[in-house]
Amino acid sequence: MPLNKVSDQHLLDQLLEVFRVHGYEGASLSLMSEATGLKRASLYHRFPGGKEEMARSILEHADELFASEILAPLNASGDPKARIRSMAKRLDEFYQGGRGSCLLDTLSLGDSNPGLLTGIQASIEAWTDAMAGIAREAGLSSTKARRRAEDSLVQIQGSLVVARITGDPAPFTRTLKALPALLTDPNSH
Amino acid sequence: MPLNKVSDQHLLDQLLEVFRVHGYEGASLSLMSEATGLKRASLYHRFPGGKEEMARSILEHADELFASEILAPLNASGDPKARIRSMAKRLDEFYQGGRGSCLLDTLSLGDSNPGLLTGIQASIEAWTDAMAGIAREAGLSSTKARRRAEDSLVQIQGSLVVARITGDPAPFTRTLKALPALLTDPNSH
DNA sequence: TTGATTATACCGAACGTTCGGTATATACTA
DNA sequence: TAGTATATACCGAACGTTCGGTATAATCAA
Numbered sequence: 001m002p003l004n005k006v007s008d009q010h011l012l013d014q015l016l017e018v019f020r021v022h023g024y025e026g027a028s029l030s031l032m033s034e035a036t037g038l039k040r041a042s043l044y045h046r047f048p049g050g051k052e053e054m055a056r057s058i059l060e061h062a063d064e065l066f067a068s069e070i071l072a073p074l075n076a077s078g079d080p081k082a083r084i085r086s087m088a089k090r091l092d093e094f095y096q097g098g099r100g101s102c103l104l105d106t107l108s109l110g111d112s113n114p115g116l117l118t119g120i121q122a123s124i125e126a127w128t129d130a131m132a133g134i135a136r137e138a139g140l141s142s143t144k145a146r147r148r149a150e151d152s153l154v155q156i157q158g159s160l161v162v163a164r165i166t167g168d169p170a171p172f173t174r175t176l177k178a179l180p181a182l183l184t185d186p187n188s189h
Numbered sequence: 190m191p192l193n194k195v196s197d198q199h200l201l202d203q204l205l206e207v208f209r210v211h212g213y214e215g216a217s218l219s220l221m222s223e224a225t226g227l228k229r230a231s232l233y234h235r236f237p238g239g240k241e242e243m244a245r246s247i248l249e250h251a252d253e254l255f256a257s258e259i260l261a262p263l264n265a266s267g268d269p270k271a272r273i274r275s276m277a278k279r280l281d282e283f284y285q286g287g288r289g290s291c292l293l294d295t296l297s298l299g300d301s302n303p304g305l306l307t308g309i310q311a312s313i314e315a316w317t318d319a320m321a322g323i324a325r326e327a328g329l330s331s332t333k334a335r336r337r338a339e340d341s342l343v344q345i346q347g348s349l350v351v352a353r354i355t356g357d358p359a360p361f362t363r364t365l366k367a368l369p370a371l372l373t374d375p376n377s378h
Numbered sequence: 379t380t381g382a383t384t385a386t387a388c389c390g391a392a393c394g395t396t397c398g399g400t401a402t403a404t405a406c407t408a
Numbered sequence: 409t410a411g412t413a414t415a416t417a418c419c420g421a422a423c424g425t426t427c428g429g430t431a432t433a434a435t436c437a438a
Contacts, residue, residue, distance in 0.1 A: 004383080026214035026299045029428060042384050044429070051428065106298055108354045109290070110211045117354075124354050150351070154360055158347020162339070165297045165306075165313050171343055192403075194418070218394060231418050233395070240394065 011036050011046065012061040016103065019058055023106040024116070027051075052113060059119050062103050063126070070094055071130045080138040081180040088176040095160060098169025102160050128153055131183060138184035148183050155182070200225050200235065201250040205292065208247055212295040213305070216240075241302060248308050251292050252315070259283055260319045269327040270369040277365040284349060287358030291349050317342055320372060327373035337372050344371070 004011075014035040019027045029040045029051065036043070047053040073086035095102070104120050112120075128149045135145035155178070159171040203224040208216045218229045218240065225232070236242040262275035284291070297309050317338045324334035344367070348360040370377055 022214065022299045023212060025211065028426080030426075039385060040428085041386080041430080045383065101298070102350075104354060105294075105350050108350075109295055109298070110215045120354055121356070124351070150360055154347035154351050154364065155343055156347065157350040158343035158345065161291075161294050161297075161346040161350065162313070162343050165293060165309055167310070171339055175343065192417085217392080219392075227417095228419050229394085230396080230420075234417060234419095 006036055006038055011038070012058055015054055016058045016062055019055060020101050020103040020106050023109045024051075024055055024112055025110050027055075052116065055107065055113075055116055056119060059103070059107065059116070059123065063123050066094075066123070066127065071127070074130050074134045080134050081184055084134060084180040084183055088179050091156070092173070092176055095172065098160065098163040098172030100160075101164055102157060105157060105160070124153070135183045140184070140186060144186075152179055152182055194231075195225055195227055200227070201247055204243055205247045205251055205254075208244060209290050209292040209295050212298045213240075213244055213301055214299050216244075241305070244296065244302075244305055245308060248292070248296065248305070248312065252312050255283075255312075255316065260316070263319050263323045269323050270373055273323060273369040273372050277368050280345070281362070281365055284361065287349065287352040287361030289349075290353055291346060294346060294349070313342070324372045329373070329375060333375075341368055341371055 015032055018031050018035050022028075022031065029043065032038075032043060032054070033040050038046070043054070044050065047057060049056075070087060070090045073083045073090070076083055076086075092098075094100075104124050108117060108120050128146070131152050132142075132146045132149035135148045136142055138145075140148065155175045156172075159175040163169045163172045204221055207220050207224050211217075211220065218232060221232060221243070222229050227235070232243070233239065236246060238245075259276060259279045262272045262279070265272055265275075281287075283289075293309050293313050297306060301309075317335070320341050321331075321335045321338035324337045325331055327334075329337065344364045345361075348364040352358045352361045
């Protein structure tokens with residue numbers, strides 16, 4: 001079989017970017033074509049299920065990316081706080097220092113497809129579980145660990161929104177810095 | 190002059206709802222027509238500037254609503270904490286117990302109009318200022334007060350996003366409950 | 379050739395927008 | 409007071425454009 005003109009990796013990466021900037025409704029085939037270098041019909045060859053399959057695919061792609069590139073340090077060995085710092089560093093890269101939006105946020109706008117919403121919920125659940133896991137490992141009770149994981153998620157999402165609106169990534173940077181303590185210290189807050 | 194079939198109040202309220210659920214790109218004229226009871230052409234009679242003017246108008250409308258209905262208690266008299274609780278209660282209503290999105294969030298998605306973005310920034314700035322003001326009044330230093338106001342905003346926006354995705358409004362409710370302490374206590378966090 | 383991959387051309391539907399025309403309520407005139 | 413003119417409010421239909429989606433043809437490695 002001939003090589004793809006555009007690699008799956010590049011394709012998914014570019015589509016991810018379009019979806020996370022414009023959301024599902026705003027992500028037009030023209031934008032995706034422009035971003036990937038593939039004509040609309042070629043996009044339909046790669047994704048016979050159309051726009052919905054594209055969204056589902058990039059969500060899956062983002063999940064794998066997230067698990068392997070961002071959440072991976074959490075399952076390593078060593079000091080939990082250090083591992084969280086490592087995750088924070090990778091989060092900073094992934095969200096372009098706070099200048100990028102979260103796919104789960106933008107993709108969940110509007111009357112989003114029920115099936116897609118389920119996938120989004122699963123993704124955010126997995127993320128929460130991962131953070132709750134290391135909080136638990138750091139000595140917090142399981143209920144407390146889960147609560148702190150949810151708080152972390154709230155602050156990450158919120159700081160991304162505020163950073164996007166104001167154009168100032170500082171809130172996001174600050175949130176990342178506070179993550180290790182938030183997920184491990186028994187008595188803060 | 191003939192009476193309006195649909196009052197300005199109802200018109201703006203419904204449009205606000207459409208924009209805050211679907212964002213700018215997702216808010217179609219058909220959706221707006223359906224929501225307001227006015228045909229598309231009639232919407233153009235009320236807003237000659239088209240969709241952009243609609244967005245600008247509802248942003249202005251939301252500002253006034255926010256100032257008079259949500260932020261008002263902050264400028265009343267009495268215990269700052271009680272006033273913040275009052276604001277939290279109204280926020281809860283405005284955001285439908287955490288089931289509704291924030292207009293400033295959804296409207297700022299995509300390549301949003303520069304002029305519109307400026308308005309969004311002004312709105313969020315005013316909100317932040319109001320919260321920083323009462324934090325200052327409660328005895329915090331001006332830098333600390335501002336920081337706490339920003340933190341509050343981050344947690345409100347973040348919990349709305351998380352609540353929208355998961356379908357569980359609990360994070361938002363929890364955030365509101367924590368607001369009085371967050372905006373007044375000198376040593377928490 | 380064959381079979382997979384990309385490009386061209388096109389479709390119906392919906393997009394934001396405009397326009398001609400019709401109500402309806404006010405203002406003016408007689 | 410009655411009749412006419414005016415201004416406002418709304419709607420149906422259509423504008424050109426773009427939407428998501430689908431055939432069909434060209435391309436190209438094996």
